[in-house]
Amino acid sequence: MTTTTRAEVEARQGWRSWLGGFFSSSVGLKWLMALTGFGLLLYVLVHMIGNLKVFLGTDAAGEYHIDLYGEALRNLGGDLVPHESILWLFRIGLLALFGIHIYAAWVLTLRNRSARGKERYEHKRNYEAVNYANRTMRWGGVLVLLFVLFHIADLTVGWANPDFVEGAVHDNLVASLSQPIVAIFYLAAQVALAFHIYHGAWSLWQSLGIVNPRYKAFRRYFAVAFAATVFIGNTAIIVAVWSGYIS
Amino acid sequence: MDLSLKIWRQARANEEGEFKTYQAKNVSPEASFLEMLDEVNEELNATGEDPIAFEHDCREGICGACGVMINGSPHGPQSGTATCQLHMRKFEDGDSITIEPWRATAFPVLKDLIVDRAPFDRIMEAGGYISVNTGAAPDANIIAVPKWSAESAMDAASCIGCAACVAACPNSAANLFTAAKTQHLNLLPQGKPERYLRAAAMVETMEQYFGSCTNYGECEKACPKNISIDFIAMMNKDYVRAQFFNMARQGQK
Ligand code: FES
Numbered sequence: 001m002t003t004t005t006r007a008e009v010e011a012r013q014g015w016r017s018w019l020g021g022f023f024s025s026s027v028g029l030k031w032l033m034a035l036t037g038f039g040l041l042l043y044v045l046v047h048m049i050g051n052l053k054v055f056l057g058t059d060a061a062g063e064y065h066i067d068l069y070g071e072a073l074r075n076l077g078g079d080l081v082p083h084e085s086i087l088w089l090f091r092i093g094l095l096a097l098f099g100i101h102i103y104a105a106w107v108l109t110l111r112n113r114s115a116r117g118k119e120r121y122e123h124k125r126n127y128e129a130v131n132y133a134n135r136t137m138r139w140g141g142v143l144v145l146l147f148v149l150f151h152i153a154d155l156t157v158g159w160a161n162p163d164f165v166e167g168a169v170h171d172n173l174v175a176s177l178s179q180p181i182v183a184i185f186y187l188a189a190q191v192a193l194a195f196h197i198y199h200g201a202w203s204l205w206q207s208l209g210i211v212n213p214r215y216k217a218f219r220r221y222f223a224v225a226f227a228a229t230v231f232i233g234n235t236a237i238i239v240a241v242w243s244g245y246i247s
Numbered sequence: 248m249d250l251s252l253k254i255w256r257q258a259r260a261n262e263e264g265e266f267k268t269y270q271a272k273n274v275s276p277e278a279s280f281l282e283m284l285d286e287v288n289e290e291l292n293a294t295g296e297d298p299i300a301f302e303h304d305c306r307e308g309i310c311g312a313c314g315v316m317i318n319g320s321p322h323g324p325q326s327g328t329a330t331c332q333l334h335m336r337k338f339e340d341g342d343s344i345t346i347e348p349w350r351a352t353a354f355p356v357l358k359d360l361i362v363d364r365a366p367f368d369r370i371m372e373a374g375g376y377i378s379v380n381t382g383a384a385p386d387a388n389i390i391a392v393p394k395w396s397a398e399s400a401m402d403a404a405s406c407i408g409c410a411a412c413v414a415a416c417p418n419s420a421a422n423l424f425t426a427a428k429t430q431h432l433n434l435l436p437q438g439k440p441e442r443y444l445r446a447a448a449m450v451e452t453m454e455q456y457f458g459s460c461t462n463y464g465e466c467e468k469a470c471p472k473n474i475s476i477d478f479i480a481m482m483n484k485d486y487v488r489a490q491f492f493n494m495a496r497q498g499q500k
Pocket of ligand 1: 306329330
């Protein structure tokens with residue numbers, strides 16, 4: 001290990017300077033985590049708002065609003081593009097966001113482990129800033145990932161859902177969430193997600209370097225509001241189906 | 248007051264160490280933490296046992312030599328205070344106190360409570376300075392420094408390099424140190440010409456030794472100078488910008 005000199009930094013040229021310097025540096029990886037995290041936050045919010053359509057019930061023709069919404073998503077771009085193509089673009093984009101986010105978390109976790117070494121403090125560390133949300137970012141994140149995988153298997157492709165019918169969003173949702181085991185897992189995942197968002201939605205400003213005193217207080221409000229909104233919206237759906245309010 | 252001290256003893260680097268318990272009798276509440284250790288060492292000297300090695304220099308909270316982990320808190324229980332400025336009145340009679348060296352892969356223990364903080368020197372070499380021409384002293388105030396940047400730079404410059412931030416961090420990251428050392432220069436006109444090169448060189452040197460920031464905020468709480476993690480955000484921004492600016496070749500064929 002040696003000093004990275006300013007001459008070395010100055011001598012960098014072209015795209016390699018990004019891959020070698022920025023995207024392999026920890027600060028750069030955290031920057032990527034913050035950007036992808038922000039994208040995923042937006043996705044989670046839109047997903048939650050869209051799903052609230054389940055509360056609208058049926059339209060005049062007897063079709064569930066949420067089924068129509070699902071079809072509209074598949075039909076994005078109308079007749080101009082092949083069916084489902086825009087939706088697939090979004091899916092690929094999402095996958096990339098997830099992939100980069102998890103890759104960065106993985107690399108950074110390994111680096112942090114080795115930087116910390118094997119020695120531990122004898123006396124219990126008297127943590128003052130560490131809280132439940134930021135301490136569980138890694139394992140909470142893994143839980144959220146497992147949930148997402150199950151959720152896709154359950155309600156997107158239907159592997160985990162024996163009553164699955166392609167396109168019948170409302171019925172699939174009810175079939176799945178009226179099983180207590182599934183509903184409990186969904187609720188637990190919402191708790192994990194809320195904690196993950198609470199720390200992430202604050203931390204991302206820090207990683208991106210957005211710390212203007214004029215907006216600094218807003219970062220914490222944003223995190224609380226975002227986590228609470230997503231949590232309340234999503235759990236409302238789970239509880240409504242589980243309790244039989246929606247059937 | 249009487250105290251029981253549990254202290255890490257390690258004869259030299261790369262050797263096994265262990266905790267040993269010592270009794271400190273009749274400690275004055277007016278004594279500083281280091282003076283209390285001095286008294287224990289006097290007794291050890293009298294019995295022929297090797298005195299407890301700890302680092303210290305100024306004993307007025309400005310050099311950063313004296314950092315140790317006291318009962319799981321870097322620099323002990325009083326916030327915004329270096330170990331040498333901590334007084335024994337913060338403890339109760341009969342307390343037992345665990346004193347340990349900083350723990351991080353980058354900071355091997357040299358002896359007892361002393362660790363090798365040389366990686367900080369590597370970071371400073373990478374860019375913790377400004378380049379100026381020598382010669383006659385320039386006129387005072389010839390470069391206008393805005394009040395806000397002077398204040399902010401002074402806060403960053405209060406870093407004494409004690410490494411409590413690394414010791415406090417669950418990832419052993421040195422981002423608070425490096426942020427303070429980049430920003431106290433980057434915020435001032437005199438530091439501006441080398442701003443982005445400094446950020447890149449110092450960040451990348453830091454990352455060869457230390458972990459990454461996960462925004463826990465423990466470093467800020469541990470810092471004897473109460474340096475804000477806002478400086479870490481500023482350093483992150485400078486590091487990102489450093490990827491876009493390359494002053495050396497602007498407009499060159
Ligand atoms: S001995 Fe100098 S800061 Fe404590």
